[in-house]
Amino acid sequence: TPEETRRRTIAEWSNVRKEDGQYRNVLPSVHFKFNLSANALARASYSTGLGRPNFSNLLRTTTVNHDTMRVVAANPELRPQTTENFDLALEYYFEPAGYVSAGVFQKEIKDFIYGDTGGMIGAGADNGFEGEYEGYQVTQNRNGGSGRVRGFELAYQQRFARLPGLWKGLGLTANYTKLESRGNYTSSGGTQTGAEIAGFMPETFNASVSYVYRAWEAQVKYTYRAENLRDFNANPLLRVYYYSKKNVDLNLKYKWHPRLTVFVDVINVFNDPIANAFIYVNNRTRYNQVFTPAIKAGVSGRF
Secondary structure, eight states, rough: OOHHHHHHHHHHHOOOOOOOOOOOOOEEEEEEEEESSSSSEEEEEEEEEEEEGGGGTTTTEEEETTTTEEEEEETTTTOOOEEEEEEEHHHEETTEEEEEEEEEEEEEEEEEEEEEEEEOOOTTTTTTTTTTOOOOOOEEEEEEEEEEEEEEEEEEEOTTTTSSSSGGEEEEEEEEEEEEEEEEEEEETTEEEEEEOOTTTSSSEEEEEEEETTTTTEEEEEEEEEHHHHHEOOSSGGGGEEOOOEEEEEEEEEEEEEEEEEEEEEETOOOOOSEEEEETTTTEEEEOOOOEEEEEEEEEOOO
């Protein structure tokens, strides 16, 4: 009826809310570079950083699943996370075009942002949801206490321009990172220390092989990501993790004209899972997302 349509429209659109917030940060940094030889150098740096929450995480939006009794809610009170970064690196460059590097790093994090799945919605009109969803589990992003991330990284890149004949168009790039993260959580399930920090991948590896021949250029890229924490819960049995993942991408380019290039990109060539998740142990699948290979083609130009 018109009356019911009016009632539903008012219920959906009349609850306008306004949120205000501000912050100011000073972010100093200092960087040193030492030339050890004509081809080798060392770097040392101290820097500070700021990570703002996604805008979508600040809006007062709520998604409710009555079948699973689960509420996914935004958190307009999220604060930015800040870091102090310490880095040391050694780099060696060689002809005709290549380098190899190794580095160690440590990050001190305050108010890190993580997904918390440990809360239960209580009873009463002041439960944060106008008295609704009593007993439902709530998932939302929160600020943790403090955290530390430390690790090392290796990188290598080279174009084999000195190889004979057709082989001189080959190029190889690879990098590997391993890290350990620990943090003190102030979550809905209580404070917990020494837990890994959500969002940090303990191990990553990337490699690509490229080939250039006249107007043609091709590249095959391989990416690996180890299992990593997605949502924290004070109860380890309820923590949500991403499965490890690997995927292969293919890029083709043809320089049709000095100013025009035709390209074709094939993303996730072998149809590998990209963002599947599990709870605590990897045979307890939380959800399974299917991403088929994507093909993108186009023309790029410079004028």
